[in-house]
Amino acid sequence: MKKTKKLLMLLTACVLTFSTCLAKTEPTKANAATKVKNIKAAVTTKTNSQTYAESMQPGWNLGNSFDSVGSTGETSWGNPVVTQQLIQTIKSQGFKSIRIPFTAYGRVGAAPNYTIDSTYLTRYAQVVQWALDQGLYVMINIHHDSWEWAEYINADDDNGVSMTEYKAIWTQLANYFKSYSSKVCFESLNEPYFKNHSGDVSTDIQMQRLSAVNTQFRTIVRNSGGNNTSRMLVLPTLNTNNSDDRCTSLYNTISGFNDPYIMATFHYYGYWPFSVNIAGTTTFDSTTISDLTSSFDRVYNHFTANGIGVVTGEYGLLAFDSSSSAIEHGELLKYFDYINYYAKSKGIALMLWDNGNLLNRTSYTWNDQALYNTLKASWTSRNSYSTSDMLFVKYADRTKDISMNLTLNGNTLSSIYNGSTKLVLGTDYTYSNGIVTLKGSYVNKFISGSYGTKATLTMKFSAGVDWNVFLNYYTTPVLSSATGTTSGFNIPVAFNGSKLSTLEAVYSDGSGAGPQNWTTYKQYSDAYTANYSTNVVTLTSNFFSACNDGVITLKLHFQSGEIIQYNITKSGTSVKSN
Structure with a gap:
């Protein structure tokens, strides 16, 4: 995915969660579920939506293709044209479902009809059919529109324009696909977020707007006839977040429909510090595990236990958007083993987010074979x-x-x-x-x-x-002196067989230097990178843009256990080691 805005929302939610964990001042909303209307006892017989969700496990996302934005269509964000062989490969690799994100933005005509470009829609439908031909379940949604026009749906200062466009787009999609197999399901809106043109609005107002969106979506699809009268519909929580208030709000919306063909969805990219390698969280530790289990427990308690199937429409690690080297590989494998195990234990389906960096879309091989091997094994057993x-x-x-x-x-x-x-x-x-x-x-x-x-x-x-x-x-790494600029400062490092785990940056008073200065431990790729072929650790321009002039003490933590101090002085755009 091109996740610039998408990532921003995920990080916003994660920062709030992590800040709460640090402060330990706000208790977990353990009793929020009591606000759910007419909450039922745990369901012992699987419902239609639960069975449907489990039939989708495991799933895969065709990210950064039909959801990309640009004049070159599905190749706008660097991926090749989707081929039938790619879809066949997904099936052969053991996946049972595919989510094919669709972005309408830039591909619709003028108001009031907002006609979807017929060539693009026909091409999209061709790939949907390829997936159905392979026996895959297919999830259709409208995707990056969430960060363009759709964020203004029901805004106080929008005069109904965005809701009109939303209804027009889904009316077209519902009619186009109404005769398609029941293995096609519709998702109302990817990672919904709402605001006014004049600025942000409260979470409560956003949840009210999402309920209105999901209600309109269901009405449009059900009234379109054909197989849509009983087609499985997938409704997201606000921001596809798993907090109690968001889950409660969506549960109340779904329970009010009394419709057996509705599933819930949320997204999960791991405990944020682990997911991006920040704040010194470099291992799949107990805190990271606790974040995962509590997230899936909340979703289970609100939905699955009450007869509503759940699909995690996207899961993975945020670091994949910037570097496959951000997280130590063994710890990464443990995460993927555990999340597949735990989601399965809760009857929750998982759909792997892949923007083209996991399964190579030219060679049709996995860029990280060990990752795929771990995934495949975890679908049926635990790994050691x-x-x-x-x-x-x-x-x-x-x-x-x-x-x-x-x-x-x-x-x-x-x-x-x-x-x-x-x-x-x-x-x-x-x-x-x-x-x-x-x-x-x-x-x-x-x-x-x-x-x-x-x-x-x-x-x-x-x-x-x-x-x-x-x-x-190995032997102890050795750092050499250097001069450079804030556009990217290279520290010569003789790694001597060791590897960098994380990096701290502090001012003379001990406070954190660089971006995210609430922690001294910097985020890999965002603030620094390590290159073992050129033997350098690079401090990025983004790191220096958040630094004051003066002495900055770096502490480089290596996987072998050594911590080596290295002092630099920033003066304007010049940087030198001390």
């Missing part, structure tokens, strides 16, 4: 892993045993391989009570020569995907 997938050994420690705790998730360890060579239990390693100990005599074989990854140890389990542990020979 060690505390970290990275081991760092210095020369002086080469003969020491190394112990690794395993999280088995109900599996058993079968064997360990280094390439095609099977490690010998009792000689190369020992195993007891979930702890693998590599013998120093085995580790010592690899600790010589150049620094870097010396062996990839593959753990095999009774179920789930293999888990790789990378054995790295």
Whole structure:
């Protein structure tokens, strides 16, 4: 996706949540569910919408194609033309549903008809049919319109213009697709957000406007006839956020319809600090897990437990929009294993957001095969892993045993391989009570020569995907002096086999320097990057745009455990190390 505005709303919601966690002054709204009208006891027999949602699991998003905005249509945001082979690949990879975001903005005629460009709609429908031909469920929505004209629907100063356009667009879409298979479902509006032309409005007013939008949407579709009289409709919470007040508002809207063919949807991109690597949250820790479980629990309690199916229309990690290197790879894999496990336990379907950076749309292969392997395995079982997938050994420690705790998730360890060579239990390693100990005599074989990854140890389990542990020979990284400018300052780093985990930036008084100065730990890609082929850590122009002149102390945290201090002085547009 081109998520400039989309990301802004997600971050706004996440910052509020994270700020609350830091302050610990606002209690969780645990009793908000009591405000739900006519809330029922947990449903034991699956309803139509619950069954439909579970049939969509797992799902995938065709992002940044038909939702892109620009004169070149579906290729405007850098992706190639969608091919039938791509859709066939999605099916062959095990996905059961596909969300095909559609942006009407820039593709409709003048008021009052707002006629959708027929060529574009016909082309979009061709891809929908390709998906149906593969037996996939298909979700149709209007997408980035949320950040253009649609945010003014029912605005006090809009005179009904935006609602008129909304009704016109959905009237056309409903009529166009009304004879299509029941495997096509309609989503009213992506990540809805509402404001006045003169400025923002309260959350309560926004929820009232969303209820009106969802009501108009349902009326239009149901009155269009054909298969639309019983077509599954997907209604979002405000901002597709999982807070109690937003879930309660949507539940009340849905329950008022008394319509068995309605599902709820929300989006989830993880605990924000982990999702973008900020505030020192670099591992899939207990706080990150708690955020995930509480989010899905809220949605389950409001909807699934009351007979309303739920689909997470988008899930992933926000860091994917900027860099695949922002989050340590093993921690990333743990996140995807856990979210698939937990969502499944709650009967909630997941649709992976892919803007073209996950499944390559030219070669039809995964850019990160280990990620896909983890996803695929997690659809049917749990995966196992060690505390970290990275081991760092210095020369002086080469003969020491190394112990690794395993999280088995109900599996058993079968064997360990280094390439095609099977490690010998009792000689190369020992195993007891979930702890693998590599013998120093085995580790010592690899600790010589150049620094870097010396062996990839593959753990095999009774179920789930293999888990790789990378054995790295390293010594303490060395930083060199440098001069440069605020357009992008390169710090020469001899990584010496280690890798950067996170970076702190503080002024002399200890306060945070750079963007998001509520934390000293900076966000990867936004404030800094690491390049292991050119041996530099780069402070971005965005970092310096939020910095005062003077001395800034950097603390570079490495995955091997070292923390190295590096001082710089900013003077106007000039930067130099001290």
